[in-house]
Amino acid sequence: MSLLRSARLPAVILLTAAIAALIIANTPLGEAVVGVKETYVGIPGVFEMSVGHWVQDGLLAIFFFTVAVELQFELTNGELNSARRALQPAIAAAGGVLVPIVIFLIFAGGSDSAAGWPIPTATDIAFALGVLAVFGKGLPSGIRIFLLALAILDDIVGIVFIAVLFTTDVNIGLLALAALAVIVFGVLSRRLDTRARVPLTILLVLLAIAAWVLVYLSGVHATLAGVALGLAMAQRPALRTRHALEPWVNGIVLPLFAFSAALVVIPQVSPTELSPAFWGIVVGLPVGKIIGITLFGWISLRIGNRGAAPHLSLLDLLAAGSLGGIGFTVSLLLSELAFAGDPLVRDEATLGVLAGSGIALIVAGLLVSQRARHFRRLATSESDREQAPRPPSPTGGQLN
Template structure:
């Protein structure tokens, strides 16, 4: 289990799952795999979804739950618990959202791919931290903290896009019941340290399932249920739950989603015939993120007061921008949602996410390794620092 809690191994598993899916989709096994993805499971006539939707809407809600728990921790006790601390990564994150959108629209405006503009706005925390762990030995903790804050803020933007842009015909009544279930979940979670821990835990699981079903049926994307539950849960039990779920999410949930999302056939067409969605995402992730994060981050250094955030050079910001271009998980989800009714464009946008993320991984590896060498040579003491991170040991 400790291997699946590490920063490096889950990123390797995630990438391997995506590559395997591409190989299978473009082999004689492709039609059979696609058939499995479209197979419906559930209670006939009551509640059924395809295997692909169970992964995207069901399992991925667990991933968003642990993201929300980490967000709650950072907003209350971590690196985003004050406006002063959050200023620099917030400005950098804003640049890392706006510039990729502009780059994407340069390719897609006026075409049927224009709805995909949210796709290159996301940063994959697990992947970015995995690359940082592999190539960043010697980086000061301030850079790691900056990247974590940046990625979390990017996730907030992605969550808002999912909640606002991909919600149709909302059933207010069901959403109100879901909100009530979340409130009850939050209240009961604060009683988990009593003698009635086991029955309360069972009720919490039932409330979580009920919340997910109600949110799904209300017309809001079901992953928002995971976000709401993660933010509502009392922090100590939430961090313990996150710790227990993390290896399962890293080892099963995210690889299954990566496999399902990357199960696309590479079109046999010339580059000029590829959708603007492909080119927009392919360029917007590496280029848009690097330009947006580095320039906005540089501006934030001039606006913020000294001591408000760790000192970062422009070269550090370039490395952070390259890491930010690793979209993967949330970008794949946004691709699925943006082009749900256009499978051909969706598949090409997915290929753009994979290609853009791979380019960003290579660029990030080069830039992060260069900065790590610089700090090992010039600041050996700072290079030994490690970032604080909520773990089981810290909350027990």
């Protein structure tokens, strides 16, 4: 279990799941596996969804719950608990959202694919931290803190996009009942340290399921139930719950979603025949994120008090921007939502996410390795200077 809480292994499992799905989808087994994904499961006539939707709307809500718990902690006690500390990563995150949108619209604006503009705005925090763990030995904590804050802010943007853009025909009554369930859940979670811990835990699980069902039936995307529950839960039990769920999210939930989303057949067409969505994403993720985060991050260093946040060089910002281009999980979800009514464009957008994230991953590995080597050399030089014998004083002793 401890390995599944590390930064490296979950990223490897996630990437392996996506590659495996892409390979299987393009073999004779592909049709059968896709058939399983499209099989409806549930209570007949009462509540049924396809296996793919159970993964996308059900299991992924657990992932968003853990994200929301981390957001709650960072906004109250962590790196984003004041406007001063959040300023630099917030400005850089804005660039990492706006520039990829502009690049996407340059390719897809005016076409039927324009609805996919939110797709290249996401950053996969698990992948980004995985690359840091593999290639970033020796990086100063300031860069890691900046990237973590950047990725968290990106998660907030992705959640807002899902809530605002992909909600249709909302049933206000059901949504109000869901909100009531979330409020009761939050209130009861503050009593978990009492003797009635076991029955309260059971009740909280039932309330969470009820909130998820009501949000789904209301027309709002069901993963937002996980966000609401994670933000509402009392912080101490929420962090304990996140810790308990983390291995399952990293080892099962996210790989299953990556496998499900990447089950696409590679179109047998020339590159010029691919949809504008593909090109907008495959360029928008790696190029847009690097340009946006680096440019806006450079501007942020010149706004306000430099001492308010760790100082970063231009090369540090380039490394952070390349990590931001690994969209993966949330970008795959946004692809599914943006092109739900057009399976062909959806599949090409998914391929764009995989290709764009892959390019960003390679670039990030190279840039992060370079910066890590640079800081390791600095640390070695500093250590050598401290250990070097001091020259004798004019009186024959050592200088103090």
